[in-house]
Amino acid sequence: MRDYLVESLLHSIVAGFFVEALIAVWRLDAARCRLLLRLVALCLPLVLPLLFGWLAPFRHEDWFIDGPALLAAAHWSEAWPIAPRVVSLTLTAAGAIGAMLFARDLVPVVAECAAPRNFRSADPGHRFADALEAASPADKGRAPFAIIHSAEPLLFVRGAFAPAVVVSTEAVARLDDRQLRAAVAHETAHVIRRDAMLGWIVMALRLAGIVNPVAQILGRAIIRDVEAAADDYAVEVTGDRVALATAIVKLTTEGPATARPVACRNRTLRPDLLAALWGRMGAAAVERRCRRVLARRTSAETRSNVRATATAVVLGTLLFFVV
Amino acid sequence: MRDGARIMMGLASVGVVTIVLLRALDSIPAALSAGARGVIRVASIADVQRRVDAPLLLPAYFPDTLRWPPTDVRFVRTPHPGVTLAFAGRQSGRARLIVSQSLDSNAAPGVGSHADVAVLHETSIKLEAGPGTLRRLESADGTVWQELTSTIRGRNVRLRYRGSARELIAIAQGLREDSSEASP
Numbered sequence: 001m002r003d004y005l006v007e008s009l010l011h012s013i014v015a016g017f018f019v020e021a022l023i024a025v026w027r028l029d030a031a032r033c034r035l036l037l038r039l040v041a042l043c044l045p046l047v048l049p050l051l052f053g054w055l056a057p058f059r060h061e062d063w064f065i066d067g068p069a070l071l072a073a074a075h076w077s078e079a080w081p082i083a084p085r086v087v088s089l090t091l092t093a094a095g096a097i098g099a100m101l102f103a104r105d106l107v108p109v110v111a112e113c114a115a116p117r118n119f120r121s122a123d124p125g126h127r128f129a130d131a132l133e134a135a136s137p138a139d140k141g142r143a144p145f146a147i148i149h150s151a152e153p154l155l156f157v158r159g160a161f162a163p164a165v166v167v168s169t170e171a172v173a174r175l176d177d178r179q180l181r182a183a184v185a186h187e188t189a190h191v192i193r194r195d196a197m198l199g200w201i202v203m204a205l206r207l208a209g210i211v212n213p214v215a216q217i218l219g220r221a222i223i224r225d226v227e228a229a230a231d232d233y234a235v236e237v238t239g240d241r242v243a244l245a246t247a248i249v250k251l252t253t254e255g256p257a258t259a260r261p262v263a264c265r266n267r268t269l270r271p272d273l274l275a276a277l278w279g280r281m282g283a284a285a286v287e288r289r290c291r292r293v294l295a296r297r298t299s300a301e302t303r304s305n306v307r308a309t310a311t312a313v314v315l316g317t318l319l320f321f322v323v
Numbered sequence: 324m325r326d327g328a329r330i331m332m333g334l335a336s337v338g339v340v341t342i343v344l345l346r347a348l349d350s351i352p353a354a355l356s357a358g359a360r361g362v363i364r365v366a367s368i369a370d371v372q373r374r375v376d377a378p379l380l381l382p383a384y385f386p387d388t389l390r391w392p393p394t395d396v397r398f399v400r401t402p403h404p405g406v407t408l409a410f411a412g413r414q415s416g417r418a419r420l421i422v423s424q425s426l427d428s429n430a431a432p433g434v435g436s437h438a439d440v441a442v443l444h445e446t447s448i449k450l451e452a453g454p455g456t457l458r459r460l461e462s463a464d465g466t467v468w469q470e471l472t473s474t475i476r477g478r479n480v481r482l483r484y485r486g487s488a489r490e491l492i493a494i495a496q497g498l499r500e501d502s503s504e505a506s507p
Contacts, residue, residue, distance in 0.1 A: 014341065014345065017341065017344075018337060018338075018341050021337045021340065021341070022333055022334070022337050025333040025336060025337055026329070026330070026333045062400040062401045063401050063402075065361075065401075066361035066399075066400060066401040067401065069349070070342060070345040070346055070349060071345040071346075071348055071349045072349060075349055075352045075353065075361075076351075076352050302326055303326055303327075303330065306327075306330065307330055310330060310331075310334055311334070314334050314338055318338065318341060318342070318345075321345075322345065
């Protein structure tokens with residue numbers, strides 16, 4: 001188990017570096033393509049150590065470690081008498097950081113699911129229906145939706161197997177026509193691409209690599225890519241970058257009509273300093289996302305599958321020599 | 324076509340950089356412990372005997388001028404396993420006796436070579452265990468060493484000693500297999 005953890009962590013570091021370097025070298029702006037590459041970097045280190053251990057047990061023999069291996073953890077752990085203890089400490093620290101990163105993303109989801117909500121259904125307004133109609137591809141028809149009566153400006157996709165766009169009356173009221181079209185187009189992209197399912201798959205992979213902080217960081221980056229890909233779709237469909245950016249700001253930084261802003265919610269649960277840091281990080285993420293929406297050049301997703309497949313093959317081959 | 328070439332170029336360049344970085348990272352432990360790739364340092368004779376799963380030849384005769392236990396214990400596993408023990412002097416703390424031995428009769432003895440020394444004199448000698456070669460060496464820093472190479476109990480052995488040739492021969496004659504780490 002310890003050997004698997006060491007190898008998986010090493011593979012994740014190498015895979016993370018390899019994929020991020022490729023993204024930079026290829027100057028990949030298309031979020032969908034980046035997402036696929038990062039999925040490769042997330043999946044391979046979880047699977048390959050087991051697969052290689054089963055198919056090629058000779059990788060852990062001395063001749064391989066001291067011969068063709070490109071990087072052998074054994075060389076580090078055997079270099080100094082205290083090295084095995086350092087490796088154990090590093091693994092423990094990595095495990096703690098990985099579990100914290102996973103919990104940081106899992107706890108809000110669980111809390112959201114567990115929170116009692118008194119949503120009441122509301123009639124779909126014609127503005128929302130028109131926006132959904134415009135955002136949905138002609139051949140697939142209008143995406144399923146649900147409108148709820150709530151004082152919170154909510155707009156999200158619910159359901160992994162049968163995804164539907166959920167919007168609150170407050171969100172419809174708060175966004176103007178252009179913003180509503182852009183925001184609904186963003187959510188429609190999630191429905192079309194079944195991103196909710198992908199999100200759960202990524203969470204499952206992160207759970208499998210819970211003690212691996214690199215896997216957790218890659219998992220978070222994938223979710224950011226999912227959002228960016230949906231932004232790209234919305235910009236493509238509506239052609240209105242400003243409307244999408246302002247809708248993002250309105251929905252993510254402004255809270256319920258009768259309550260404090262979203263960024264301030266739940267602060268009572270955390271010490272002030274942590275809450276301030278949390279709020280600042282959230283605001284910075286929104287700002288980055290808006291900047292990307294406003295600045296993104298229109299670049300086609302060229303050969304995403306070819307890139308991902310070629311990356312998986314080359315990276316898999318490289319990782320074979322990392323033991 | 325142009326896209327395909329760009330994809331291949333990107334993969335190749337990142338692949339090469341990754342390979343170079345991995346190799347560099349892998350050679351750091353050996354560089355820090357002043358050894359070659361694959362040379363492993365351990366804390367004690369017991370450790371190395373456990374790792375190589377074989378008893379070592381240890382000197383039964385051990386001059387008072389040397390300090391026990393060895394200050395440096397190294398071994399290599401591939402291509403041919405070998406062990407090197409370095410013993411410091413009681414006064415200086417610098418290495419005075421280096422015992423290298425192969426664990427495979429076809430292999431050179433342990434870690435190290437003649438690359439860093441000049442051979443001043445060489446003569447053949449006869450030990451109880453068989454023939455051997457006695458050399459007088461000068462290292463790059465001007466230190467003069469006596470070196471004795473021979474095959475003792477099926478192992479190729481090389482001893483280097485900063486002291487008299489007579490003492491070195493006595494040490495070589497006293498090499499015995501020993502699985503314990505007790506001081507001789």
